[in-house]
Amino acid sequence: MAKILTITNQKGGVGKTTTCVNLAASLAATKKRVLLVDLDPQGNASMGSGVDKHTLENTVYEVLTDKVKIHEAILKDTPAGYDIIGSNGDLTAAEVELLQIPRREFRLKMALMEVDDEYDYVLIDNPPSLNLLTVNALASSAGVIIPMQCEYYALEGISALIGTIEKINKRLNPNLKIEGILRTMFDPRMSLTKDVSTHLVEYFGDKVYRTVIPRNVRLAEAPSHGLPALLYDKNSRGAVAYLALAGELIRRTKLEEKETSQEA
Template sequence: MTKILTITNQKGGVGKTTTCVNLAASLAVTKKRVLMVDMDPQGNATMGSGVDKHHLKNSVYEVLTGDATMEESIIKKAPAGYDLVGSNGDLTAAEVELLQLPRREFRMKMALETIQDQYDFILIDNPPSLNLLTVNALAASSGVIIPMQCEYYALEGISALIGTINKINQRLNPSLKIEGILRTMFDPRMSLTKDVSEHLVEYFGDQVYRTVIPRNVRLAEAPSHGLPALMYDKNSRGAIAYLALAGELIRKIGQDDKQAGKQEQEG
């Protein structure tokens, strides 16, 4: 069964795009069929996948407005090793146009339904704000991965984001749940990092991934070369951490599916 995962946080600079690109590449290396959808008009995930956002034949914009199908817009086996639907500045106009379209919150969901059986994982990167693009991603997804830095303001921001996810769950997508919380730019030498990390685990328990993503120069350099860290420097701490995250995600989903099957049998 396809897992559609939105990677989002209303706070910018927490490693959303880095996580989307590197997790997609790591899942692809484990032989999973992966599609990444770039829902951010900045197009950073597109560029970080080795695709020039300025020369897209079709993008997420055309998919959402109905000018192209999802099948027509997928770039097969982007240089980063997975399939991609890219994005660029055209997407800024989509929000206004979506307001005039039927089922405006479900445009991405309807588009993905036509191709999702071709993939094991579909990862959606989002802008750092709650707008109609993010709502489309959340309405289309089964789970949310929340990357966050272990700092004081991040704790405040995550409660607002969880409130948003709960509202989407109640009003638009009853299947939506938090898949996991990912600690990024982790520096164990800082006492605040450790304090916030402990608070997260205390409050969210198993929803916090055991894998942490360290502050890593190679991870920061890789996007400028249009590559995930795994292809830029596979031995870097950042690349190894995202491979570990992919393994943890696959195991966790397997356990959840097994548990759900058991409950179904008992019911």
């Protein structure tokens, strides 16, 4: 059974897509079967995975609106090393069309059920807003990874996101939880960074990943080459950090599975 994780933050520019692409590549490098779902009409996760969004025949838009089955939209053997369902500007039309479809909040969930046994992890990249696409992602997922910068306004934004997650949990997906808080663009030389980081750990405890993602030029350069940082420069600080995050995620998953089996 795949572990489905939404990577989201209603605040833009926090490293959401960077995290989705690089975590997918790092998990794939550990021999995990990974599917990345690009649910952002900008298609940045697709382009950053070496997929030309302009030439896609079938995208997540066609899947959500029942124009094709999910297997027809999955791109295998991508340069990034994991499978992907791509996205482009066509997805902007999906929200309007979804309004006319029954159980519109569960379109992605129903599609992913068809490939549940084919992957270890499904990572969903989202637009930086709360809309019907994001609701579909949250309704499909077991957990939410929240990338955030350690700055004042980020603290305000995360409280709004937590409120959204709680509402989805009560109304659409009782299994949804916060998987982890990821500190991105981390600069330990800044006192504000350290202060906000301390507050996060005090409030969220072990929900905060021990791994931090540093500010790193290679992470910023890699998307323009259509590659995750691990394939662009595997020795870069950014690539090493995302490998560490993948290891931390895998260890958490194994611990959860062990606890679940003991309860059963």
